[in-house]
Amino acid sequence: MTDHTPTPAACFDTLPLDAKLLRAVADQGYATMTPIQAKAIPIVLSGRDVMGAAQTGTGKTAAFSIPLLQRMLQHENSSASPARHPVRALVLAPTRELADQVANNVKAYAKHSQLRVACVFGGIDIKPQMEELRRGVEVLIATPGRLLDHIEAKTAALHQVEYVVLDEADRMLDIGFLPDLQRILSYLPKQRQTLLFSATFSTEIKRLAQSYLQDPELVEVARPNATASTVEQRFFSVEDDDKRRAVQYLLRERGITQSIVFVNSKLGAARLARSFERDGLKTAALHGDKSQDERLKSLEAFKRGEVELLVATDVAARGLDIADLPAVFNFDVPFNAEDYVHRIGRTGRAGASGLAFTLVTKSDARLVGDIEKLIKRKLDLEALELEDDRPRRPRSDWERGREEPGRGESRGERGADEGRRAAGPRYAPQAPRDPFFDKPYVAPERTEQPAWEAAPAPTAAPRGATGNIRPKKKVAALFGAKQTAPAAES
DNA sequence: AAAAAAC
Numbered sequence: 001m002t003d004h005t006p007t008p009a010a011c012f013d014t015l016p017l018d019a020k021l022l023r024a025v026a027d028q029g030y031a032t033m034t035p036i037q038a039k040a041i042p043i044v045l046s047g048r049d050v051m052g053a054a055q056t057g058t059g060k061t062a063a064f065s066i067p068l069l070q071r072m073l074q075h076e077n078s079s080a081s082p083a084r085h086p087v088r089a090l091v092l093a094p095t096r097e098l099a100d101q102v103a104n105n106v107k108a109y110a111k112h113s114q115l116r117v118a119c120v121f122g123g124i125d126i127k128p129q130m131e132e133l134r135r136g137v138e139v140l141i142a143t144p145g146r147l148l149d150h151i152e153a154k155t156a157a158l159h160q161v162e163y164v165v166l167d168e169a170d171r172m173l174d175i176g177f178l179p180d181l182q183r184i185l186s187y188l189p190k191q192r193q194t195l196l197f198s199a200t201f202s203t204e205i206k207r208l209a210q211s212y213l214q215d216p217e218l219v220e221v222a223r224p225n226a227t228a229s230t231v232e233q234r235f236f237s238v239e240d241d242d243k244r245r246a247v248q249y250l251l252r253e254r255g256i257t258q259s260i261v262f263v264n265s266k267l268g269a270a271r272l273a274r275s276f277e278r279d280g281l282k283t284a285a286l287h288g289d290k291s292q293d294e295r296l297k298s299l300e301a302f303k304r305g306e307v308e309l310l311v312a313t314d315v316a317a318r319g320l321d322i323a324d325l326p327a328v329f330n331f332d333v334p335f336n337a338e339d340y341v342h343r344i345g346r347t348g349r350a351g352a353s354g355l356a357f358t359l360v361t362k363s364d365a366r367l368v369g370d371i372e373k374l375i376k377r378k379l380d381l382e383a384l385e386l387e388d389d390r391p392r393r394p395r396s397d398w399e400r401g402r403e404e405p406g407r408g409e410s411r412g413e414r415g416a417d418e419g420r421r422a423a424g425p426r427y428a429p430q431a432p433r434d435p436f437f438d439k440p441y442v443a444p445e446r447t448e449q450p451a452w453e454a455a456p457a458p459t460a461a462p463r464g465a466t467g468n469i470r471p472k473k474k475v476a477a478l479f480g481a482k483q484t485a486p487a488a489e490s
Numbered sequence: 491a492a493a494a495a496a497c
Binding site: 172 | 491493494495496497
């Protein structure tokens with residue numbers, strides 16, 4: 001008896017796809033389908049509505065855009081009015097960056113066809129978008145607000161839409177886009193194919209699907225709340241004041257060339273980015289208080305490898321696809337456990353391995369408990385013992401402001417901590433001793449084998465060797481007995 | 491506690 005060998009992944013060229021699409025897929029370097037593609041593409045080709053649960057980074061965009069393009073190509077010549085080109089496919093996404101990214105993917109798949117793909121979102125001049133729409137667009141990717149602007153300005157005619165995709169639908173509901181979605185969908189023909197993708201199937205999502213999808217087929221590849229097994233998740237107990245140093249320590253310790261540092265507030269992101277920049281790290285910020293132009297520039301610089309750290313709010317948590325991103329930091333524990341899953345989903349994409357480091361302070365105990373419940377895993381906290389041999393700049397006024405008496409609860413603890421710090425001048429400016437801080441930042445080379453894979457393997461993490469990371473403790477042990485009873489109270 | 495989106 002032969003034991004069952006894994007079934008070989010199906011290739012795109014086994015699908016009944018137009019040669020133009022197959023060529024575009026091959027141009028992208030894809031041969032085999034991901035699980036969601038293998039499941040969803042035939043269903044979409046059959047014309048059925050789809051309700052898809054797929055983690056980001058699973059090839060979701062290709063899973064819906066390739067079969068939709070195929071269906072559009074099949075009917076390319078049957079267009080009633082060849083002179084005019086109404087929007088035939090509409091894709092809605094929750095954030096501007098996501099819309100832009102989806103559009104770039106769809107454009108790549110459509111590049112050998114005559115189908116025109118455009119993207120509209122807010123924060124940038126509407127006039128070029130109007131001009132592009134006026135010239136004619138078959139596939140439109142949009143964020144809801146700006147699309148409504150175009151509808152009102154009568155620059156987007158949606159009365160001929162045949163295909164609709166609601167991407168990251170749960171996020172769109174979170175943001176409060178439901179009224180906008182309802183309005184947009186009311187402009188569309190009832191006779192259409194609708195695809196809905198969501199990380200979770202909450203009651204709200206189910207209700208949305210019930211209203212706007214017809215007899216949808218459920219496509220589920222990974223448990224919606226599962227985290228990629230290829231991501232090494234570590235939780236470090238730190239104090240607020242040590243977070244920045246902890247990040248820099250871990251970057252060095254694990255040889256991380258690039259990472260996203262997630263924070264909970266826009267202001268926090270701006271400040272932290274400035275601090276890292278002052279520390280000599282090539283840093284960019286990405287949050288909703290930046291102009292759209294700056295946001296796109298930050299993201300592009302990061303994707304090109306010119307920027308080492310991207311300090312971001314949850315605007316970057318979902319869906320963004322950054323190739324070979326070795327690590328993600330949760331500088332702040334996210335308020336919603338679900339966002340934790342999305343944040344760490346930026347790394348370890350497409351089967352690559354990744355690191356997800358979360359910095360936990362005492363006040364985060366409850367949030368960590370929420371994460372434990374969501375990912376159904378017991379989490380261990382590790383203590384970082386940061387040596388005080390790092391060159392430090394004087395703290396900013398803001399940082400000093402944080403030490404006002406009466407803020408935070410860790411006054412007592414801090415006394416002992418200050419004693420330890422007294423061993424070395426913590427903030428005294430001095431010449432950098434560490435080559436890490438000396439050498440100018442060099443953009444990491446994009447190679448087949450990412451540089452970080454050469455870094456110490458997860459199991460060979462030099463914790464013991466350096467003695468800088470103390471053994472793991474149960475969350476409960478660090479935060480008191482409250483955490484031991486995960487059962488919902490009251 | 492906050493973030494995301496239209497002006």
